């Protein structure tokens with residue numbers, strides 16, 4: 001059920017969002033454990049919002065072995081939704097530096113707001 005929510009959701013989901021969706025069916029500790037095991041298995045990526053909360057988004061354009069998370073995330077100030085933006089960002093790093101994680105955040109208003 002948690003995987004299904006992540007797959008069908010267009011926006012990133014926090015533990016609290018999931019808890020609200022699933023109600024009393026699943027307890028907090030289970031949600032936390034399941035989300036982190038998806039993260040370790042490379043099914044989802046983790047986003048730390050500018051509100052300090054963790055969000056999880058389904059990896060749509062990743063394969064099992066190669067993850068590309070060089071995209072910005074957008075947080076809507078009105079509806080609170082966090083989305084993965086489709087644009088891939090290139091960051092020019094000094095020679096011999098390697099990117100593993102990229103954490104870029106844009107806040108503003110989404111198309112619906």
Ligand SMILES: [Zn+2]
Nearest residue numbers: 045059062067
């Ligand atoms: Zn990924």
Ligand SMILES: [Zn+2]
Nearest residue numbers: 076079110113
């Ligand atoms: Zn919005």
Ligand SMILES: [Zn+2]
Nearest residue numbers: 045057071084
């Ligand atoms: Zn993302």
